[in-house]
Amino acid sequence: MKAIAAVLAAGSLALLRGVAAAPSEPPSPVVEKRAAPTVSIGTGNVVGVTRIGTEAFNGIPYALPPVGPLRLKPPVRLTASFGTFDATGIAPACPQFLSSTDSSELLVQVLGALTNSPLLQVALNQKEDCLGINVIRPVGTKAGDKLPVLFWIFGGGFELGWTSMYDGGPLLSNAIASGKPYVFVAVNYRVGGFGFMAGKEILKDGSSNLGLLDQRMGLEWVADNIAAFGGDPDKVTIWGESAGAISVFDQMALYDGDNTYKGKPLFRGAIMNSGSIVPADAVDGPKGQKIYDAVVAKSGCSGAADTLACLRALPYATFLDAANSVPGILSYNSVSLSYLPRPDGKVLTQSPEVLAKNGQYASVPLIVGDQEDEGTLFSLFQSNVTSTSKLVTYLQTIFFQSATPTQISGLVDTYDVILTSGSPFRTGILNEVYPGFKRLAAILGDLVFTLSRRLFLENARAVKPTVPTWSYLSSYDFGTPVLGTFHGSDLLQVFYGILPNYASKSIQNYYSNFVYNLDPNDASGGTSAKSKVALSWPQWTNSGRQLMQFFNNGGGLLKDDFRTEQYNWIKANVGILRI
Numbered sequence: 001m002k003a004i005a006a007v008l009a010a011g012s013l014a015l016l017r018g019v020a021a022a023p024s025e026p027p028s029p030v031v032e033k034r035a036a037p038t039v040s041i042g043t044g045n046v047v048g049v050t051r052i053g054t055e056a057f058n059g060i061p062y063a064l065p066p067v068g069p070l071r072l073k074p075p076v077r078l079t080a081s082f083g084t085f086d087a088t089g090i091a092p093a094c095p096q097f098l099s100s101t102d103s104s105e106l107l108v109q110v111l112g113a114l115t116n117s118p119l120l121q122v123a124l125n126q127k128e129d130c131l132g133i134n135v136i137r138p139v140g141t142k143a144g145d146k147l148p149v150l151f152w153i154f155g156g157g158f159e160l161g162w163t164s165m166y167d168g169g170p171l172l173s174n175a176i177a178s179g180k181p182y183v184f185v186a187v188n189y190r191v192g193g194f195g196f197m198a199g200k201e202i203l204k205d206g207s208s209n210l211g212l213l214d215q216r217m218g219l220e221w222v223a224d225n226i227a228a229f230g231g232d233p234d235k236v237t238i239w240g241e242s243a244g245a246i247s248v249f250d251q252m253a254l255y256d257g258d259n260t261y262k263g264k265p266l267f268r269g270a271i272m273n274s275g276s277i278v279p280a281d282a283v284d285g286p287k288g289q290k291i292y293d294a295v296v297a298k299s300g301c302s303g304a305a306d307t308l309a310c311l312r313a314l315p316y317a318t319f320l321d322a323a324n325s326v327p328g329i330l331s332y333n334s335v336s337l338s339y340l341p342r343p344d345g346k347v348l349t350q351s352p353e354v355l356a357k358n359g360q361y362a363s364v365p366l367i368v369g370d371q372e373d374e375g376t377l378f379s380l381f382q383s384n385v386t387s388t389s390k391l392v393t394y395l396q397t398i399f400f401q402s403a404t405p406t407q408i409s410g411l412v413d414t415y416d417v418i419l420t421s422g423s424p425f426r427t428g429i430l431n432e433v434y435p436g437f438k439r440l441a442a443i444l445g446d447l448v449f450t451l452s453r454r455l456f457l458e459n460a461r462a463v464k465p466t467v468p469t470w471s472y473l474s475s476y477d478f479g480t481p482v483l484g485t486f487h488g489s490d491l492l493q494v495f496y497g498i499l500p501n502y503a504s505k506s507i508q509n510y511y512s513n514f515v516y517n518l519d520p521n522d523a524s525g526g527t528s529a530k531s532k533v534a535l536s537w538p539q540w541t542n543s544g545r546q547l548m549q550f551f552n553n554g555g556g557l558l559k560d561d562f563r564t565e566q567y568n569w570i571k572a573n574v575g576i577l578r579i
């Protein structure tokens with residue numbers, strides 16, 4: 001069974017990377033003779049590249065390089081002129097935590113050796129000086145056109161991801177074809193130990209949640225500069241998937257919901273694919289401190305009088321190896337993440353579920369939804385969790401250490417051991433990779449994504465009943481062996497629109513309508529109403545609780561009341577479910 005799980009894990013990882021690394025839209029040989037598009041902003045001139053129907057500007061720096069004494073520090077805005085910046089290449093990736101460098105798991109050891117190798121780092125153009133913005137706009141767009149802006153925040157478990165994984169050219173081309181052109185923006189932010197290190201030392205230094213602060217500075221860059229590219233800084237929608245979606249809510253909740261800059265909101269709408277609220281222990285809590293101490297020990301800084309200063313002074317490769325020595329997302333620890341946003345009393349003042357319940361977040365219209373089988377991908381590494389007692393021990397020791405085994409037993413008991421109840425859902429007795437796989441997949445998917453989404457929506461409608469909200473469940477990859485409609489599978493349909501089916505076209509139309517009108521059903525505006533949708537998407541309310549369910553070749557409405565017993569337990573016990 002371990003071998004099967006390993007093969008499946010490797011295959012699914014390759015699939016996800018293949019999706020993320022889909023080929024960029026190539027420059028058009030017909031337009032190569034045109035002068036390169038150039039935009040003047042406060043820090044200099046940015047030279048881009050013309051493609052088929054779009055113009056791209058990649059890796060525009062928005063902050064000083066976070067290296068040396070600026071490592072593990074909040075971003076510092078770039079104000080000095082860079083003269084003329086060549087934005088025609090591929091933006092560099094921030095240092096990645098693709099797999100642990102110090103694990104006893106064979107598969108993780110193999111992945112670690114491959115993904116942390118110098119060769120792959122060079123291939124990814126991976127370096128600390130990575131804080132840049134990508135902008136893609138329709139050909140011919142100019143300052144003053146005031147197109148809406150779609151601001152993308154990539155996912156990757158807060159441990160991996162970079163902007164060039166997600167070329168927005170095909171997405172924008174589809175929007176242009178549907179009559180809803182906009183300006184696409186993607187922000188690079190620090191991940192892993194470089195962006196989300198925790199510990200009391202980090203808190204005291206005022207250097208927590210650096211990746212979120214990078215994203216926020218990227219939004220501020222948009223407010224200052226996007227008009228020069230033809231975008232409207234007053235019509236920004238933030239959008240993310242997975243950790244990017246969690247980041248979207250965090251951007252809504254930063255500084256207790258203050259999303260203003262120079263007296264204006266940084267964004268007016270939000271879209272969250274597979275992520276919303278993730279309850280988390282404090283930056284200086286035991287979980288975060290354990291990670292910090294492990295990194296310090298691995299780095300050789302344990303004897304330093306100032307361990308944080310020691311980490312900043314380390315050679316890049318030494319710090320990268322130490323930061324990546326803790327458990328990664330593609331491991332037995334799964335989505336019990338080593339690095340993630342944690343409340344620090346200032347940037348993220350409380351755990352996200354508390355901020356949501358209190359209404360301490362920006363009041364903007366939003367779309368939030370999930371894949372039907374969010375947990376399958378993250379349940380491939382636990383083939384020894386084969387009984388109820390082992391499952392309780394696993395969840396209590398790896399995920400929820402402040403809960404008692406009795407409390408976790410209460411959660412587990414709500415999930416039937418019968419195979420027909422597990423995930424991938426609606427697949428009968430099939431897809432049980434190891435005894436207990438489908439049960440664990442159902443639990444992890446609900447806790448981190450599907451039912452935490454419902455809890456967020458219920459609280460949101462209670463504290464902000466007039467704010468329009470829509471929700472969905474994607475089922476268009478039903479039938480995929482073992483994984484079902486798995487976490488991240490929406491990137492094929494929604495982001496790239498690779499498969500020419502109902503799911504791709506309908507979701508992109510709903511989203512482009514939302515970017516224009518803050519209503520997925522309203523196709524007005526733009527150059528035409530080609531983005532008109534076939535099925536009206538009702539708002540999610542506490543009385544109606546209607547989801548749009550996306551299938552491969554059609555859509556329908558679904559009552560958001562499935563797994564009620566499990567949801568009620570999570571709702572009553574969310575305070576002990578902090579990772």
